[in-house]
Amino acid sequence: MSQALALVRGHTILALILLLAVFVLGIEIARPGTVTPLWISNALLFAAPLAILGAGQTLVMLTGGIDLSVASVATGAAYILATNAASGDGTALALSLSLGLIVGIVNGLGVAVLRVQPLVMTLGTGLMVGGAMTVYSQYMLASQPHVPAIIQTLGAGKILGLIPVDLFLWAAIAALMLFALHRTGFGRLLYAVGDNREACHLAGIRVWRVLFVDYVLCALLAAIAGLVLVGGTNAADLSLADVYLLPSVACVIIGGTSIFGGRGGYSGTIVGALILTVLTSILTLLDVPEPVKQILYGAIILSLAAAYARLTE
Amino acid sequence: MGAVHILRRNGGSRSFSHHLRAAGMPLLFLASILATLAIHRNFGAFDVQSLALGALPLAMAATAQAIVVISGGIDLSVGSMIAVSNVLSASLMQHASFRQSLGLAVLIIGLGAVQGAINGILIILSRIPDIVVTLTTGFIWGGVALLVLERPGGGAPSDFLEIGAGADLSPFLPNALLLLIVAVAVIWLPIRSSRLGLSLYASGSDSVAAFRSGVDPRLARILAYGLGGIFCAVGGVSLTMTTGIGAPLAGAYYTLSSVAAVVIGGVSLNGGRGGVLGPILAALLLTLLPMDLIFLNIDPNYGQVIQGTLIVLVVMVGGFAAFLQGRS
Amino acid sequence: MSAQAKLLLRVTGVAKRFGSVIALRAAELELRAGEIHALMGANGAGKSTLVKVITGEFPADAGEVTLAGNVTVFRSPAEARRAGIVSVYQDPALVPDLTIAQNMRLARVPLDAVRATMRELGIERLDLSRRAREIDYPHLRLIDLSRALASKPRILILDEITAALPADLSERVFAAVREWRRRGHSVIFISHRMAEVAALADRATILRDGVTVGVTATRDAEDKIVNMMLGAEVAKAAAAPQPRASAGIAPQAAPALELRGLTYGHALSGVSFRLGAGEILGIAALEGQGQQELFDCIAGVRRANSGEILANGRALELRHPADAIRAGLVLVPANRLHALLPQRSIRENVALSSLGTLGAWGPIAMRAERKRVESAVERLQIDKRASSEVRRLSGGNQQKVVIARWLAAEFRTLLCFDPTRGIDIGTKRQIYALLREVAGQGAAVLLFTSELPEIRLACDRAIVLFAGRISGEMPASEADEARLLRAAHGLAAPVRAEAPV
Structure with a gap:
């Protein structure tokens, strides 16, 4: 038993995958015949935007930060895309990504240069973006928002009716993340800054540059996630990504990245995002009222994170 | 001799950003009052009253958040806790008498204490950081609020609503403001001046040193969150009092705004420093802003933008001062 | 003081591990009434861990602490304080955002008693309404010591209190420690400085890798102590270098x-x-x-x-x-x-x-x-x-x-x-x-x-x-x-x- 525990401690990712398998098995036992290729395909489709948000969140949490503006940025990017679709797909895409860029730069300036606590900084920019979008929407009432076909394909399309298109985007981002975190100087620096900012300074590292780029990347990933989301729903509204704020943080924590920085990685976040997606699916299958679903979801996230904290102590 | 030398050198000058934090909020508030008077020449008793009414729940939320932050935590479930007491009071008081309503209010405030304490206990038991736990419990309490009241509704006896709406002492001293003062004076001030209050500040400042000085940081944490829960419940009940109904989704606004008020009010998020006055003034300011915008015929939705900008500006100014100090 | 002096504190077989790290395996300690007892050992030998177990900062995994004949388990430093055991830890235990006076109130130590002990240590001019954050490290240690003395402990524990103290302040600490012994109380003194220990302590307990390897009187025992601390082999390998002769440095055009x-x-x-x-x-x-x-x-x-x-x-x-x-x-x-x-x-x-350079951000x-x-x-x-x-x-x-x-x-x-x-x-x-x-x-x-x-x-x-x-x-x-x-x-x-x- 203790040996098994030691094995799990050494390879926490295995424990996560095991948990995921248990969840999937649980569904299949409770409702035989649920787990089909189509179900798996849908799970991946829905997990992708969360995992992309989680990628950005992983980047900032590795440095000991957090980004609470990701939901507003994702929503904003989606809304800007839909309302500018008339001026051409390229323009609309550029505009919505530039929202991510701008918010990222502001967050980066605040956190990296002026050393504002990430929580407060991103809370502030999140409010700013959210409010600005509300005001913006009132000027856009006349126009007819619609989602470009290419984004719809990205967010909802499936190749051969089975392989979700957004899986390719996710896979590319995941590959980049894993390579960057473990094999590049930038990745090393994210861990280093998260572990001991002062030591990095003394070692001659310009910490602010690392953090600045980090927050810009996070906001850009949030904007991309917003695009995938709006492609999936095909309707831009101003609360599109609100429900993703908690899961974006939760999938990183469940995936084993320390909120204090310096420890963790993206592979855990991937499994974390899958676990949360499957959990949602289970709760939907259970056919309980929405409030109860919400309570259960929160309680399970909390117990998972607590179990993880005890396991890795 | 070295001792004397060191004593003299460290003799008392405090940092610029410290002064900024201490004096900033009252100045900002004064400026916004003056601006309001300039914009709205007829600003009178009625407006003071509606300001106090509008600001009451947020001021409570800000007080709750301030206490938690001072003790070294952060509570992102403030809004949901307010929502729970709001819908609970609105659904229970709907057909109650005035007296029963008062009893129910006390009961709900007690429940708020329990709710807050649960947050604290979960943080201690789970060993997960406050921010994650309360983000999640916020989700859970939000579900509870929806369970109690699925859509806006409920109510309270009119006598009860009158408590908040009137201005029995002076037209410029609305009951809502009195309620705020009484709540803070009765619940927070005695604690603050006791050793219990010291232990809250101590565990926020340095929990190891606090433990070695005889504080149980776990108890302090539960106490802080419990107090936070009490003020959230007072906020929720006063939301019922001021709006007349319960709304399960109304709470969301208060989570972010309470953090905003704490930050603008000059409480350090590192814990151990600050008080509740700054955050309360900030809450009044954040309520005054949209009112001013309406007077100016500007879309009040800008209020949220301004609120976000204010947070960012306030923290950036603090950071900028530190930045300049580091340079020199 | 006689060797038959009353046994005040006895630690037997204390073990403590943190995750995979074993801090203490079998620590033993016997403290007599009215003695200054040095606790010595290399880094990581477990000295601080032992202090924290004794004062109830965390529980031991095994072993016993006996105070005046009774087995005791303290659940917090506050409990230990009430039983008369007070430690000045390696890192100051004053809350940085509280004033000195508030810190004393927090620890339930009367201000008058603190003022008296501060006078003994020569720091009575320090303003008690200043926040601990604004006071430099050496003085924080002395305030910490004043607070410890003010609660009149039977057993005072000093964990490397002199490590960052200038010589003049160290002397005041030594005087206070000797005075404490004179009044019949006991002191556990931890220091890396052999000279201090030899001058101050009556006996020393030596820890190595979490195990008590010996107890000795400190007089003329420096070599013995070092050997016990390091283990015989290491001690030989780390024989002291000779003082350096003044090396003639060639004058250079441009110094480094x-x-x-x-x-x-x-x-x-x-x-x-x-x-x-x-x-x-x-x-x-x-x-x-x-x-x-x-x-x-x-x-x-x-x-x-x-x-x-x-x-x-x-x-x-x-x-x-x-x-x-x-x-x-x-x-x-x-x-x-x-x-x-x-x-x-x-x-x-x-x-x-x-x-350190931007160019190094790429693949490693x-x-x-x-x-x-x-x-x-x-x-x-x-x-x-x-x-x-x-x-x-x-x-x-x-x-x-x-x-x-x-x-x-x-x-x-x-x-x-x-x-x-x-x-x-x-x-x-x-x-x-x-x-x-x-x-x-x-x-x-x-x-x-x-x-x-x-x-x-x-x-x-x-x-x-x-x-x-x-x-x-x-x-x-x-x-x-x-x-x-x-x-x-x-x-x-x-x-x-x-x-x-």
Whole structure:
């Protein structure tokens, strides 16, 4: 038993995958015949935007930060895309990504240069973006928002009716993340800054540059996630990504990245995002009222994170 | 001799950003009052009253958040806790008498204490950081609020609503403001001046040193969150009092705004420093802003933008001062 | 005091582990009434852990603590305090954002009693309404001690209280400790400084790797204690080096490092010296005489107000540590925790310095990096058993990792700020041997150490700082403790600013 525990401690990712398998098995036992290729395909489709948000969140949490503006940025990017679709797909895409860029730069300036606590900084920019979008929407009432076909394909399309298109985007981002975190100087620096900012300074590292780029990347990933989301729903509204704020943080924590920085990685976040997606699916299958679903979801996230904290102590 | 030398050198000058934090909020508030008077020449008793009414729940939320932050935590479930007491009071008081309503209010405030304490206990038991736990419990309490009241509704006896709406002492001293003062004076001030209050500040400042000085940081944490829960419940009940109904989704606004008020009010998020006055003034300011915008015929939705900008500006100014100090 | 004195505290078979790290295996301790008892051991031997078990900061996994014949388990330091056991821990236990008076109220210690003990320690002029955050570290320790004394403990525990105290303040602590014994109470005294222990303590208990390996009277037992601390083999290997003869340094056209009239606020005024390649220059000073600022300025951590810093004859503009590192000036700071990434591997810690430039953000040449790191690790004989997280290493090994970082990179001048503070004798000697080796290969070394006798052993030449100025300069052969101390108190005539090399 203790040996098994030691094995799990050494390879926490295995424990996560095991948990995921248990969840999937649980569904299949409770409702035989649920787990089909189509179900798996849908799970991946829905997990992708969360995992992309989680990628950005992983980047900032590795440095000991957090980004609470990701939901507003994702929503904003989606809304800007839909309302500018008339001026051409390229323009609309550029505009919505530039929202991510701008918010990222502001967050980066605040956190990296002026050393504002990430929580407060991103809370502030999140409010700013959210409010600005509300005001913006009132000027856009006349126009007819619609989602470009290419984004719809990205967010909802499936190749051969089975392989979700957004899986390719996710896979590319995941590959980049894993390579960057473990094999590049930038990745090393994210861990280093998260572990001991002062030591990095003394070692001659310009910490602010690392953090600045980090927050810009996070906001850009949030904007991309917003695009995938709006492609999936095909309707831009101003609360599109609100429900993703908690899961974006939760999938990183469940995936084993320390909120204090310096420890963790993206592979855990991937499994974390899958676990949360499957959990949602289970709760939907259970056919309980929405409030109860919400309570259960929160309680399970909390117990998972607590179990993880005890396991890795 | 070295001792004397060191004593003299460290003799008392405090940092610029410290002064900024201490004096900033009252100045900002004064400026916004003056601006309001300039914009709205007829600003009178009625407006003071509606300001106090509008600001009451947020001021409570800000007080709750301030206490938690001072003790070294952060509570992102403030809004949901307010929502729970709001819908609970609105659904229970709907057909109650005035007296029963008062009893129910006390009961709900007690429940708020329990709710807050649960947050604290979960943080201690789970060993997960406050921010994650309360983000999640916020989700859970939000579900509870929806369970109690699925859509806006409920109510309270009119006598009860009158408590908040009137201005029995002076037209410029609305009951809502009195309620705020009484709540803070009765619940927070005695604690603050006791050793219990010291232990809250101590565990926020340095929990190891606090433990070695005889504080149980776990108890302090539960106490802080419990107090936070009490003020959230007072906020929720006063939301019922001021709006007349319960709304399960109304709470969301208060989570972010309470953090905003704490930050603008000059409480350090590192814990151990600050008080509740700054955050309360900030809450009044954040309520005054949209009112001013309406007077100016500007879309009040800008209020949220301004609120976000204010947070960012306030923290950036603090950071900028530190930045300049580091340079020199 | 007689050997038959009453047994006051007895610790038997105490064990404690943190995750995979075993801090204590079988600690034993017997404290008599009215004695000063030294607790000794190398870094990581478990001294502080034992103190924390005794005072209830955390529970032991096994073993017993018996106080005056009764088995006791304290659940918090407050409980221990009520039973008459009070510790002054290694890190100050005062809450930084509370005033001193509030801190006393928090700990339920009457202010009058604290004022009295502060008077005994000579710090009664300190304003009690100041926040602990605003008070410097040595005085915080004395306030901590005042608070401990004010609660009139039967057993007072001092965990390396003198480690960061200047000599004058240390003397006051010793006087207070002796007075406490005179009143019939007991003191457990932890220190790395053998001389202090010999002068102060009656008996010593020696811990090695979490096990009590011996108890001895301290008189004339220095060698015995060292042998017990290190184990016989290590002690032989780490035999003390001879004092260095004053090495004749060849005059050079451009010294590795030259300071001209360096001034920083009130802390440094007009400091000038030269440091040649291959030379080890020692800096001696009491606490807070500007040595910290001096090193920080040279390492680019702080910016000097005026004066010049030259490396190999080239004037430097140091705005960031990166500028200093590029010029070949690298810093080993006093506090290892300021330089290490505690949760990362030895490899990542050592390789960190190569990531300073934007160009280094790209893919890492993993094989070349491993080679470079391994050779530095081998050279320093770092214990690699816990290589995945450096926080699991002992203090000495951590310090070696910091030095290995710079060996793996390139440097011309090594700035070592008290590199052996709180490090056991074996590692200490290894580090000094390494500095000598580095200098032998042509690097320059600037070394500050708070332990004056070490200047003579490790350096070629010594400079003494007093109140931000150079108050003395001498070859190592003449740098005995008495001369250094005189200069450190500003008693010797100041030398000319431009000291001959």
